[in-house]
Amino acid sequence: METAIVAGGCFWCTEAVFRDVVGVDTVESGYIGGSVENPTYKQVCAGSTGHAEAIRVTYDPEQLSYADLLDVFMGTHDPSQLNRQGNDVGTQYRSAIFPLDDAQREEAQDAIARWNADHPGETAVTTIEGPATWYPAEDYHQEYWDGEGQRNPYCLAVIPPKLMKLRKSFQAKVKA
Numbered sequence: 001m002e003t004a005i006v007a008g009g010c011f012w013c014t015e016a017v018f019r020d021v022v023g024v025d026t027v028e029s030g031y032i033g034g035s036v037e038n039p040t041y042k043q044v045c046a047g048s049t050g051h052a053e054a055i056r057v058t059y060d061p062e063q064l065s066y067a068d069l070l071d072v073f074m075g076t077h078d079p080s081q082l083n084r085q086g087n088d089v090g091t092q093y094r095s096a097i098f099p100l101d102d103a104q105r106e107e108a109q110d111a112i113a114r115w116n117a118d119h120p121g122e123t124a125v126t127t128i129e130g131p132a133t134w135y136p137a138e139d140y141h142q143e144y145w146d147g148e149g150q151r152n153p154y155c156l157a158v159i160p161p162k163l164m165k166l167r168k169s170f171q172a173k174v175k176a
Contacts, residue, residue: 001025002061004069005032005098005134007052008077009085012152014055016145016159017076017166022173023064028056029137029144032098033129041138047090054098056134066104068173070097070111075169076162079115079124086158095126 008014011029018027031039034051044051059069077085079095097112099105108128115124140148149155167174 001058002066003100004057004059004066004104005054005100005130006057006070006073007032007054007094007096007098008073008079009053009088009093009095010154010158011053011055011137011141012144012149012155013085013159013162014053014073014077015143016149016155017072017162018055018057019143019145020163020166020175021059021064021069021072021170022175023060023062024057024175025060026058028058029141030054030056031135031137033096033132037133038135041141044092047092049092051092051135052094052096053092053137054096054134056136064173066107067111070107071114072166072170072173073097074111074115074124074126076166079112079126080119080122082125087154095124096129097126098130098132099128100130 015027031051032054034049036049039049043049083091083094097108112124
């Protein structure tokens with residue numbers, strides 16, 4: 001198994017997408033890229049810690065390459081929006097990739113270049129950051145869409161369109 005860390009806005013939304021991707025074993029919501037040790041959700045949401053809401057994905061590289069994982073990431077959020085996704089605004093909702101080694105860093109650069117080439121007139125503002133310390137989010141944020149998220153109006157408005165985009169654009173990468 002290998003690990004990838006990405007930030008694409010609300011971690012509930014990004015987690016919901018990646019839980020449906022072939023080859024993904026686990027998805028953990030958390031915080032990364034800030035200056036406060038062990039930040040809380042309240043601190044991160046206030047935008048004062050520098051952290052991004054992110055997900056840490058454990059995946060099988062025999063079923064899903066890191067490049068394909070990054071293409072799904074870039075294709076299921078809007079990487080052209082600076083420090084926002086939809087109504088979520090602030091650096092905590094930035095589009096970012098946190099490579100864990102030099103090979104991942106190179107793949108991240110390639111993924112951004114692929115997205116830019118496929119979207120003439122748009123430019124990804126996705127940053128490549130790190131190394132940085134990962135902090136798991138509080139337990140109630142984990143697998144949020146499968147529980148509380150199905151009753152949360154925000155999630156009901158944002159997550160289904162992302163899942164439809166996943167199924168439309170990455171049909172071969174969606175779990176049965």
